[in-house]
Amino acid sequence: MTTHRIRVGIDVGGTFTDAVAVDATTLDLLGQVKVPTSHHHEDGVAHGIVEALDRLLEQTGHAPEDVAFLAHGTTQATNALLEGDVTTVGMLGIGTGAGAAFTRRLAALGKLELTPGKRFPLVYAHVPDPGDRSAVERAVDEVVRGGAQVLVATEPFSVDRPEGEDAVRKVAAERGLPMTAAHDITSLYGIQKRTRTAAVNAAILPKMFATADLVDASITKAGVTAPLMVMRCDGGVMSLDEMRRRPLLTVLSGPAAGVAGALMRERVSEGVFLETGGTSTDISVVRRGKVAVRHVPLLGRSSYLSALDVRTVGVGGGSMIRTSGGKITTVGPRSAHIAGLPYACFATAEDLAGARVATVRPLPEDAEDHVVLDAAGGRYALTLTCAANALGRVPEGDFARADREVARAAVTPLAALLGTDVDTAAGRILDAAVAQVRSVVDSMIDEYRLDKDTVLLVGGGGGAASVTPHLAATTGLQGRIAAHSEVISPIGVALALVREQIERIIPGAGQEDILAVRSEAEQAVIAQGAVADAVEVEVTVDPQTNTVRAVATGATELRTQDRAHRADDAERLRLAAASLKVPENQVDILAGTPAYTVYGTEQRRRLRGVRHPVRVVDADGVVRLHAPDARVRTTVVGSAQQTLATLVDGATAYGDGGVRAPALRLLIGSRIADLSGVLDPQPLLALARTEMEGRPGDEPVVAIVEERP
Known part of the structure; x- marks a missing residue:
């Protein structure tokens, strides 16, 4: 069954704004447009967003009321920090005695470098007693006289006692001053890191407020009734109101949009996205169906901003070749774009007539070893x-496809210089470039302990074909280019889920504490529009840091894909066998639900004993879960608690390092409940109960249990 409803994703880049329309039922790409980003329009980037939306609706034959979901990603916060275009922050430190010493030291944030030659704009005032309203007002007046247009309030242990920061917020609201309370940004201890994160958030508040209001008003005027969502830096989206409170979460959201597209469109469960x-x-x-995130530095120091763990290598489709002594030395980081030159392979054969190799400096400070061709049509x-x-x-059909014969003609002069043939010369170019990428990919595979037998390399972006296929060929890993790779970022924005992360430091956290954090995350995404039945948490x-973390994700509508696109039993078996790297006749069907089938095999390896690898394949034929050695048990909701208690007890390890419950995942309905992050058996079983609440007693539940080493 299909509908006329669409999901729209808009990616606002530095030069262009890309927009796509995706069928809300089948998730098929229906249309895509590109318009210049409207930095200099009186409405700013909002004008470009609406222009892209208008063109998209016209192209696909849809009306504004057909838009079921609308989200945009923006580089504005990132650019503001990179360019130092931020507002002066007035910091109010709160406390007396020893606490005052901690907060007064925070004035030193104003000495940190924002951009080369420019320090973070901050003025500081102290409030000994936030209950003294006149003292708060005097402190606010002091920082405003110092040039502050936005406030930050910070107090030791405000994550437990936020009243002091809230008292400052009340005065700020009365003065019409935007403000960030440090406890709003994170609930983790560590006043310096918490305050640093809050201060950077505050510095971009006014600019992001103005943009959010313009975009919201423009979209409403265009007739779209779907709530506007904004891309986060961890691969999810958040409501516009949440963005107004925490605009910092949009920093680095550009790369996050692309990996979100790979995760949702390509359904990658274990792999590397390039x-x-x-x-x-x-x-x-992407590890076990989730993007890898980490705390990223701000102002050159550690912070509590959780963002996509992305590593950037200066190798792209336009990277220039560098030579010395008749050999290729490296490729990049300078590109044809920086040099202001067209790609040789996109010329015509006539343009390349008489081509000869020359070397240039793309920028005055560069070495004169960058290869160009001087030919009849000019320099390339x-x-x-x-x-x-x-x-x-x-x-x-790829975005970067060129006439192969023209491309070979372009490489021919360099091949002659190297004393070899065209294929060898082109191979050496790709080898030099991909070697730089491979070193990073290898380190990330090791760092995240990805299963090399199942790792999938997925290429996105307009230059995907220049890196991913050769990397796959040289590493022996599986690789493919994402469908519509040139617009993978706006596709990621269109398909992204509402996401929220709640972190608490709770020494000796019991099951009630853990369930409370889980509930807070779940309610946060529901409040932003996620359908309750679709939320996964x-x-x-982490017993070492006493950190309890809950990450909730959910769709703004229940997604029901067209059954005609789904894989049959034979195709799912074939895909499972390929992932397990065994013949189909050695694969067993271990369990199943309406949404998933669980396949397994037995491996006997010298020194490693017998292992039972498992794959969970969904109805679309996508391998959603890899388990290198697991036990699988089917039960029903009504008797699951007793079954799970027996399974967990039998697989729990007791040793010098403490109690270590097994990694448990449950297949329930259309969800995979990942409970593998909990090591204590009792909270683990309590979370399992929560996942099954309100479900019929005869509904099947599949438990996948992995003992921890």
């Missing part, structure tokens, strides 16, 4: 895309 543009490649990890850059096309690595408890 988004290749003209100049660089952003590399990120010899790029990584030229080499990929010369070897036939760019598939038909992953809970992790």
